[in-house]
Amino acid sequence: MNARKVLILGGTAEARSLAVLLHDAGVDAVSSLAGRVKNPALPVGQVRVGGFGGVDGLVAWLRQHGCAAIIDATHPFARVISANAAQAAACAGIPLLTLRRAPWETQPGDNWIDVADLTEAAHAVTEMAAARDGLRVFLTTGRQDVDAFRAVDDAWFLIRLVDPPEREGPRRSTIMRSRGPYTLDGELALLREHRIDVVVTKNSGGNLVRAKLDAARTLSLPVIMVRRPEAAATGPRVLTAAEAAQWVEGLAP
Template sequence: MTGPVLLLGGTGEARSLAALLVDAGTPVVSSLAGRVTQPRLPVGQVRIGGFGGVDGLRDWIVEHRSPVLVDATHPFARTISHNAARAATLAGVPLIALRRPAWQPGPRDRWTVVDDVAAAAEVVADRGGRVLLTTGRQDVGAFAAVHTAWFLIRVVDPPTADLPPHHQILRSRGPYDLDSERTLLQDNRIDLVVTKNSGGELTRAKLTAAADLGLEVVMVRRPPTPAVDHEVTTVDEVMAVLRQILTSPRTDGT
């Protein structure tokens, strides 16, 4: 007898996937990192907190007889994605990675693409002005030494790192619509938007609003991802691959 699907989550896609699995009667455990104080919980069984690295994740898979591992974490959750790839190999189970497509610039977009948050801070220090910073609370410290700009720092939970000398904290959680994003940029006289290339629709509106207003966007490109057994871009594709895996002789014992 096999155990539950282990779903590494924390994203809107992961919550949708958990709901589909529960509706289908498929046992699933959603795992959240616990970095947000009040996360949006998916339906079904949930565990919160880390596994203790690759070995801890492998041990959980083996102990609970999980037949498949699904990585539906944030595109910038580099550590857990690499740990998942290694743990799945060690545990001998297939890994499905749900990787939403990255945003692509359109003809009206003014993007400066950088490799990491540190490079984004260098661009901001050079540009100055008034900045909407939406890279997440864990990366705010990279901008602490920037004295040439004022920051509107939008986060879910308060940052714990050092903060830039000129800033305002805006605690907010998406999704965001175009009208409110345009108003936010205009009311705060924003000159520059700094964000990560998370992809998806929940926070895309700020990019459209920036393009409408002719603002520059400093875009942090995604980190490299590990090779996996199955890489898909939608929840429906995950479900299709899961059906194949869960009905194969390997997992049903026939």
């Protein structure tokens, strides 16, 4: 086993930053991307794309490549791969570090409606639509989740995605394909142009797409915020790539 070989489960800005730090430090790191996004931003160093075939496949890959550790730097809502990583690390007998950027927190002037999941988010939109005519929703929860709002017929949705949706979404909607980062001025213009009444998003954290929250606050718009799922792993957790790189440096030789 290579005591310095690390698997990074990536796809996030933090994972790309970590790949740079480990590459510069001479660490043998492999970044793994799920392959769901077309033309993703690629990290430096070794990259693999695609799934492992569940927990057993991931364990086999770790053993075959002699990895000493896994760093789960996936999206905060990537529940399946995070759960698989926790099980695989335990089976392979290697440490697992979770790298998650801090969640967004409310600021003075925010009007957030906290919901547990997408089902509750759709219910909240339905209730808003029943209370007013012509509700206009800015939906930014991702292409895998648009079907959660499929049954909402009393609202119009502007759905912003990087790639086309995987499932059928709400009937009254317009798809806007775009990739961040976004600016406050740009988000303000977008919300005003489309006369948005409410923003629906997940609490992914980070600065890449935070401007929509600042714009909603500026315009006094409510935000339906889907809270993060419970963590799959119970081991060490860090918030930044620098902290993750320091953890790798401390791995036993």
